Amino acid sequence: TPDPYTSIRTEVPVPGVGLIRLERPKALNALNQAVQAEVLAAASAFDTDPEIGAIVVTGSERAFAAGADIAEMAALDYSDTERLFDGWDRLAQLGTPLVAAVSGYALGGGCELAMLCDVLIAADTAVFGQPEINLGILPGIGGSQRLAHAVGKAKAMDLVLTGRTMDVHEAERAGLVSRIVPATDLLDEAVAVAATIASKSKPAVLAAKQAVNRAFETGLTEGVRFERALFRGRFATMDRAEGMAAFLEKREPRFTDR
Ligand code: HXC
Numbered sequence: 001t002p003d004p005y006t007s008i009r010t011e012v013p014v015p016g017v018g019l020i021r022l023e024r025p026k027a028l029n030a031l032n033q034a035v036q037a038e039v040l041a042a043a044s045a046f047d048t049d050p051e052i053g054a055i056v057v058t059g060s061e062r063a064f065a066a067g068a069d070i071a072e073m074a075a076l077d078y079s080d081t082e083r084l085f086d087g088w089d090r091l092a093q094l095g096t097p098l099v100a101a102v103s104g105y106a107l108g109g110g111c112e113l114a115m116l117c118d119v120l121i122a123a124d125t126a127v128f129g130q131p132e133i134n135l136g137i138l139p140g141i142g143g144s145q146r147l148a149h150a151v152g153k154a155k156a157m158d159l160v161l162t163g164r165t166m167d168v169h170e171a172e173r174a175g176l177v178s179r180i181v182p183a184t185d186l187l188d189e190a191v192a193v194a195a196t197i198a199s200k201s202k203p204a205v206l207a208a209k210q211a212v213n214r215a216f217e218t219g220l221t222e223g224v225r226f227e228r229a230l231f232r233g234r235f236a237t238m239d240r241a242e243g244m245a246a247f248l249e250k251r252e253p254r255f256t257d258r
Contacts, residue, residue, distance in 0.1 A: 002034065004052075005016065005024070005038045005041075005042065006034060006038070006063065007023060007024050007032070007035045007038055008020055008021060008035065008038045008042060008103035009021045009022055009023050010046075012052070012186075013056075013191050014191055014195050015195075015196055015198075016050070016052060016053045016054065016119050016193050016194075016195055016199065017052065017054055017056060017191055017194040017199030018042070018043075018045075018046030018049070018052045018054075018055045018056070018096075019029075019055075019056045019058070019092045020039055020042050020043060020046075020055065020056070020057050020058070021058050021059070022035060022039070022057075022058070022059045022060075022064070022065055023060075025060060027066070027069065027071075028062065028063035028065070028066035028105060029059045029063050029064065029065040029066065029110070030065065030066055030067060030068065030069040030070065030072075031065050031067065031068050031069060031109045031113065032068075032069035032072045032178035033069075033072065035065075035069075035087075036085070036087040036088060037087055037093060039057070039087070040087040040088075040090055040091050043055055043057075043091055043094055044090075044094065046096060047094045047095060047096045047246050048176040049139070050200070050257070052081060052096065053096065053097075053194075053197060053199070053200070053202055053205065053241070054096060054097045054098075054099060054193075054195070054197040054198045055094075055096055055097070055098050055099065055190060055194070056097070056098075056099045056100075056101055056187075056194045057100050057101070057113070057117060058097055058101035058102075058103070058186075058187060058190065059102070059103065059104070059110075060103070060104065060152070061103050061104060061123075061125070061183065061194055062104040062105070063101075063103075063104045063105040063106075063110070064100070064101075064102040064103060064104060064105060064106040064110050064113075064114060064126070065105070065106065065109065065110030065113060066105045066107050066108070066110055067107045067108025067109045067110050067111075067131070067132075068108055068140070068141070070135065075177045084140070085141050088109075088112070088113065088141045088142075089142075091116065092108035092142070094099075095206045095209070095210075096196075096206075097117050097118045097119065097197050097205060097209055098116070098117035098119075099117060099118065099119045099120075099121060099190050099193055099194045099197070100113070100119070100121065100144055100190075101121050101122045101123075101128060101186050101187055101189075101190035102113040102120060102121070102123065102128075102186075103122075103123035103125055103183055103186050104123075104125055104127065105127050106125065106126060106127065106128050106129075106131075107115065107127070107129050107130070107131055108130060108131055108132050108139070108143070109130070109140075109143075109257065110148065111128050111129060111130055111140050111143060111147075112130075112139060112140075112141035112142055112143040113141065114120045114128075115142070115143065115146040115150060115176070116141070116142060116145065116146065118209060119178045119193060119197075120175045120176065120177050120178045120201075121173070121177075121178055121179050121181060121186065121190040121193060122123075122168045122171065122178075122179070122180050122181070122186075123168070123180075123181060123182070123183035123186040124168055124180055124182055124183055125183045126166060126167075126168040126169045126171070126177075126180075127165050127166070127168070128159075128166050128168075128176060129157050129159060129164060129165035129166060130143050130147060130160045130163070130165075131161065131163040131165070132160075132163070133160065133161060133162070133163040134163045134189045139160065139216070143160070144156070144160060144226065147159065147160065147176075149169075149216050150174070150175055150176045151174035151175055151176055152174070152175075153173045160171070162238065168180050179193075186249070187203025200255065201237070201239035201240075201242075201243065201253075201255040201257060202255070202257040203213055203237055203239065203257060203258075204234060204237070204239060204240070205244075207230040207233065207234065208230075208231065210226075211223075211226065211227045211230050214226045214227070216248075217258055222231075237258060238258040239253075239255045239256065240258060241258065242254060242255060242256070244257070250254060
């Protein structure tokens with residue numbers, strides 16, 4: 001069945017992996033309201049599909065996304081902005097891991113979309129930045145927070161206050177990027193990473209994602225307490241028994257997500 005979408009395309013490139021491609025080539029994949037709604041709808045559908053264990057989000061070779069759609073934003077007034085980015089917030093709350101595959105520009109909302117994903121695979125052509133300051137605004141999809149967490153205050157302030165961009169090597173040194181790969185291999189690598197995640201026990205993956213994310217919400221003692229409760233919870237699952245039995249029997253585990 002063809003996609004019901006106008007600004008994205010979805011597919012299942014390998015079993016277990018949902019792929020979402022942003023597709024507004026004439027606007028360098030600028031994130032307008034249609035893209036936001038469609039990405040959330042597609043990701044939510046993958047999230048509730050028991051066959052899907054990880055989701056890849058990608059753009060084009062030239063641009064992951066060059067930001068929120070400036071033409072659309074230019075027409076908004078204060079009251080229009082109240083729930084403007086709720087869809088992106090909901091995307092960040094999904095249980096299924098999101099793998100960003102970034103080539104070319106990831107600017108403004110594009111950088112923020114990449115950062116709200118769980119794993120960020122970048123092509124050697126990727127360029128990151130939060131240039132909102134040049135428009136008289138600031139990041140609005142969590143960029144000031146996630147960038148500060150990812151790269152620290154020194155670089156976050158530098159990027160957010162000057163609006164300059166950074167290349168993929170600076171981004172990796174700063175801790176923004178999980179892996180750099182040659183541009184020609186980007187999608188294959190990102191899909192392979194997603195397939196690896198999808199091969200694991202789904203409830204264990206969900207718990208692991210929640211545990212790491214808790215590090216950004218709370219202090220060490222509370223975070224470790226949260227981790228410990230999730231860890232102990234695994235001992236109520238069949239996948240835990242299967243994973244350990246498979247290791248001891250020197251065979252591959254057959255997880256059932258139970
Ligand atoms: C709408 C955009 C766009 C955007 C590019 N385009 N970025 N349209 N919103 N964010 C459009 C251009 O208008 C142009 O359309 C076409 O895409 C190609 O872009 P060019 O500028 O011609 O390409 P190039 O010269 O190669 O420059 C690429 C670029 C530049 C450096 C990425 O496009 C750029 O600076 N874009 C804006 C980046 C930005 O400021 N992003 C932050 C947005 S604010 P036409 O029709 O002329 O061919 C943001 C806020 C987040 O993201 C949420 C908090 C509020």
